[in-house]
Amino acid sequence: MEGKQERPRAAEAGAAGPKGQEVGIMVIKIALLILFFAVTVGVGLYCRRHTANVGDFVLGGRNVGPWVTAFAYGTSYFSAVIFVGYAGQFGWAYGVSATWIGLGNALIGSLLAWVMLGRRTRIMTKHFESATMPDFFAKRYQCPPLKIVVSVIIFIFLVPYSASVYKGLSGLFSMAFGVDFRFCMIGMAVLTAIYVMAGGYMAAALNDLIQGVIMLIGIAAVVMTTLSSQGGLLSAMIGMSQIENTADPAFQGAYASFFGPDPVGLLSVVILTSLGTWGLPQMVHKFYTIKNEKAIKTGTVISTVFALIVAGGSYFHGSFGRLFVQPAADGTVAFDDIVPTMIQGNLSDLLIGVVVILVLSASMSTLSSLVIASSSTFTLDFLKPLFKQKMNGKEQVRTIRLLCGLFVLISVIIALRPNSLITSLMSLSWGTLAGCFLGPFIFGLFWKKTTAAGVWAGLICGIGINVSNLFLTFTTPTSAGALSMILSLLIVPLISLVTPKLPRNFVEESFACYDEKVMAAHRMVLNEDEDQ
Template structure:
């Protein structure tokens, strides 16, 4: 216990120390939200990866989908690395950096308002982002607190509150730069931690071949007479597995807290290096998490009200490890979760402040305004915006805390609802807006209605479609919605669109 407490206190002291160190760079809006658009490839790549993978993945997803699909759940991690990381950087990295800098966009809702010349889109997108990032944040709290309760014996409620306060402190102090620097430290802990935990768990089962043999001897849920489904390449339910791969991989390209990382990277050469670093990180962390979760059936989960508590599966695997390894696991999950929490609260507060409370009047690219930006937006107002963002960070954390203290469902379902609505609404119009001049303003409205509508209706009807599959449908369906609506509705002014796309020439 002394080792666990000591390591955790050192870790938390470093996180807050980084916040204090970077506080001077967080005095302006660009500094607080984007780190001055000068964050290097290593920090950006680790920030992307650590925001991607949190306790939601390590505890919620690895436990639930490892139980359902066995070793084939490792494909989810592979998909996360190839689609969610490599493809995301290739498709979005350069174009997002250039276009958002050209149109002076600081947030994803700001992008929609300026790119499609409709400030109503900016307002609605900011509300969607704020509302649907809350359940995801609650899921992160729940995952980290489950592990802390296991490792330290501290009641769940206290864990949630402590983590919320500590995350708020360093984000409020240092903004995005503090978040990125801490993400780098946390990412290193995650890399070493996941490898060590996998080795320890497999050793406890007698080695890899012995563990796989035990898994192969278990009967499948759907057909008890057929053994071995959980040790096969594609598992007992390939179609269900595909839905999870799509949701957790494709979704990153439509999430404000993920895409925002491309806004702040230094230049195009940094994007190329960041692509490689981020992909390797995802292979190790995501692949490792789901591979570990695949052995969950070799342990005894908690059963509550006749149902398996999926969020208890990974803790059940880890509770038998030596204290030093449990301390490492706690730091691993703490690292993964605090980085994601920091990214979520910073995204939410900046979106609400810049796109709802203080909406600057923006001209189209190429137009000249009277006076400079410095003349229009005084230093005093810039400081006031930063203060408002800091206040909203506290507000957002309080709301998500209330949900986390009384979570309505499993971690995986919380994430499914959040990612489904956000990526269902934002993915298609954001990605297509970077490439296709023909996207219309009306088609973006249609996609917002589609993504949020299908998610909310499914939730109100009691989830007749599993939230995970519903989220995947929302994301993929957004592309034909935008394409068809763009063909049928009025085109944007050609000169305005040409000015926006000048950044690629």
């Protein structure tokens, strides 16, 4: 009898083993999450002591070093929208050629953006003492109404982008921890609001540095694990080459080809996600804050390498989605579920926890930049002119903090809608903002003949194309965004050529900030110890 009694006990111990292991892994994942939250909030509370005025809260005192600025730029660029939404959907659509999107993000969205815009943005915005894009437009083009209109556009159209980040984050988070995605979304919103409202730009930037390191490690681990599950890169490529191209039966092996089954569609995504950064307020804002000339050069290299690893790795990983996910019976695919399915099927529970922290890091950094960009512009450029006599420095900081909370709340409400697709939300936001501001911002920095009328034409073009496509649907959201950006670069100079020019003395004085005349004109160099 004793021997018979021992067997059930052994069986119970065997059953308890895997269960105990699961509990142990969950404890580790929760501990990692708590540590991440504690560091994030701690940085916010620490930076609160250094946000005495609006300049500190919005710009970090224009004294941010190259590593912090470069990581802030990169982590604001890439979030759960890229890693989950875009990598899944466009990896499915274009196969391995989707990697070109990541390369475009690195070379055009990071390298060229820093080279072309970094120095000029820092110098000219300092010349006009502008802390926001709306204020820069108003002063550069001597048109105060631009400040109000641009600030409203930014606040409205950054909300869908923020919502897309929450949506991409919550699905992966709920998969890893078994918690309803709505609670995940609300929890992330509260955390973002706490540290941004407490420490402002500097808190966001320092957290970006920490979160960026996590992203680099996590992306490398995910890519290697995914390829390993398919027997290596060569086996994975062979598998992709054997997938049937139902759209064009004559072009088989399309998903393993150099430019994929739809080169034109691929190009539109590259333009939207790469060139678009040149006109996004939350991205160019990073150049306002950088410390000096040396920091710009160093930041260019760091930002480009970061983008190559994170963006290139994300799209390369997503490009193998067809090896792991099968369409439903009606041929449809839940694009937002592709990357979570790949991760869940290939990674250990512990590594899934690491990936969740990766996506959390990417998303929190992007959200913080969106929150600060929208709330600061709306306060300084819309509310302040209306209540000029009642808004001193402390009132402005308090209002910005309150709007941070409101912005987060609205974003979560939109993200909770069941039918909101990540890529659609982001494409609407990114396409409209870049379509509105790309031409006006670039020509404002480089071309003396740009006029206020040209800027208004650019704004109308950006909103008109993207919003009308939202209701009429004459093309995809990504193509509409790319089209509006290209037209912005054409319409702004064309309208400027046939409309009244700005006063010549004002324009010459504005562009003189790039040169310091001593014995002869030479390029102005930002002092190494310049703090303002």
